[in-house]
Amino acid sequence: MPTRASVDHRAGLTATQKILARASGLARVEPGEVIHPRPELIIIHDGYVETAYQQLASLGYGRVRDPERLVFVTDHEVAYATQRAVERGRSIRRIAKSWEVGRMFDVGRGGHGHLFPMEMGLVRPGMFLFCYDMHCTNFGAVGALAMGVGTEITAVLATGTLWTIVPHTVHVRLEGAMPAGTHARDVGFLLAKGFAEGTWNVDCDYRVIEFGGTGISRLDLASRVALCSSITELGVANVLFAAPPPGIDTAGAPDYLSDADAAYEARVSFDLSTVEPQVALPGGPERAAPVTSVAGQRIDHAFLGSCGSGMYQDFVDAAALLRGHALADGVRLFVVPGTTQTARRLADEGVAQVFLDAGAVVLPPGCGPCAGGMMGPLGSGEVSISTAATNHEARFGAKDGAAYLGSPLTVAASAIAGQIVDPRVPWGSARR
DSSP, rough: OOOEEOOOOSSSSOHHHHHHHHTOOSOOOTTOOOEEOOOSEEETTTHHHHHHHHHHTTTTSSSSSGGEEEEEESSSSOOOOOOOHHHHHHHHHHHHHHHHHHHEEEEESSSOOOTTHHHTTTSSSTEEEEEGGGGGGGGGTTTEEEEEGGGHHHHHHHHHHEEEEEEEEEEEEEESSTTTTOHHHHHHHHHHHHHHHTTTTTOOOOEEEEEESSGGGGGGGHHHHHHHHHHHTTTTTTESSSOOTTTTTOOTTOOOOOOTOOOSSSSEEGGGGOOOOOEOOOTTTTOOOEEGTTTTTTEEEEEEOTSOOHHHHHHHHHHHTTTTOOOOTTEEEEOOOBBBBHHHHHHTTHHHHHHHTTTEEEESSOOOTTTTSSSSSOOHHHHHHESSSSTTTTTTTTOOOOEEOOOOOHHHHHHHHTBOOOTTTTTOOOOO
């Protein structure tokens, strides 16, 4: 059971309090306090740029407050399939010039906006950001705090800030190590289910979930991204790791680590060694169930990628299972590298060839089918298993399709078998 703490103004600070205090020019902030933090970066994706421009123009704004801090990302519609998409891309480029946007990542220039900023060091430990899209919580994997504010991003563009309530923090202590054949997505699904069903009697609504404990030392960046993404849909304010992952440069980073005596609203412990492969049943990432409970469910569609599992290591793990195998008849597998850098590395190191040899289709870096099925959609009555960020109705296209979520290992094994299978046991397929 969790332990709870009331607000103590003499207690140490959580990472969230430190980051928000610094962004607000204050020595200290408390949960529940209303502040006006100024972000170091503002990130908007291609699907909302035109709307933001039109709204501000209608209010008489011809420019934005901090153009040098503004980042445009093209990741939802990267392979223009319609004339409307072509025109939208053209419009976004015009707006970027009109607003003198500091960083414009056009088609083929970056990839998924929740991934490549960490990969290239644009998002760093201790930073504060305002972003349009809720899955900006991914940046907590490197210790950055990014608030997804949706349509209110226009207020940030106009004024440089937005009123923000300092959220409470729930500390999740991870212990042990994941067994062979499991993945951080499995952990994420179990945590999402636990929070959603009240297993720990903890409210996660507009809370920051901070991961700590000895178990995080074993988690690389890809694993941390998987955990951040998997619980975002629950309505959390953010997800944050208490220490940066191996290989992340912290030189010059401000002090953002939680104090030893920080006052968390609640504390939860989770033993990684107890994890078994999971799927998220159609309807949401929190609908976790053991993969064995749906083993044998036929599939038509599979997808590796998204901001949930689009890092280099995710594809390496999947390729290790796919190597030498062919996809099952009738199964189409879409592979979507999260970033252009990941795509290049997969090609240079021969990993992409493994997917091609198996019969998969490699799509351009970005969101892939997870962006409303604009590429590689799910057909009427079809069944999918993927590593997408979420699996709500019609997420990949057809409203009457059934979308399951799994780890890269489960998705790869299932694509070979033609049905959902446990990646730890023999699932069979003719080798090439």
